[in-house]
Amino acid sequence: MDIIPKGPVLILQALGFLLVLLVFKKYLFGPVRSILDARRAEIENQYESAGAQKKAAEELKTDYEKRLTGIEEEMRAKITEAIKDGQAIREEIISDSRTKADQILEKAQAEISREKELALAELKGKVADLTVAAAGKLIDANLDDKKHRDLVNKFIIDLDEVAR
Secondary structure: OOOOOOHHHHHHHHHHHHHHHHHHHHHHHHHHHHHHHHHHHHHHHHHHHHHHHHHHHHHHHHHHHHHHHHHHHHHHHHHHHHHHHHHHHHHHHHHHHHHHHHHHHHHHHHHHHHHHHHHHHHHHHHHHHHHHHHHHHHHHOOOOHHHHHHHHHHHHHHHHHHHO
């Protein structure tokens, strides 16, 4: 039993192998290779497309982050402006309130002064009336010391009542 065939069988087997190899190359390896090449090209295109999409996504992310930062800064600026406006309105309200309070106080003080002057004028009038009445009583009555004291005391009591 020989593993290696002898002479013509070996040549015939070699020629058959080459013939099968040529047939496979033409009808099997060529189409398989073209399918593999097409699949490789498709995979490379998908990788390139994925890379481009990733780059575009990163650019969008960067753009959105910039926009978000800008929006946050704008929001902070608007909040700060609103706070300043609120404080200005608050100060204006306080100023107006103080002005109105001062005006009311001035009017009240003027009214008090006017009422005081009227009361003093009325008091002077009553004192004058009492003085005239007392003088009239003095003239009408002959006064001794005791009557004189009683008259003065009565005058003082009348003044106290008028003052109240």
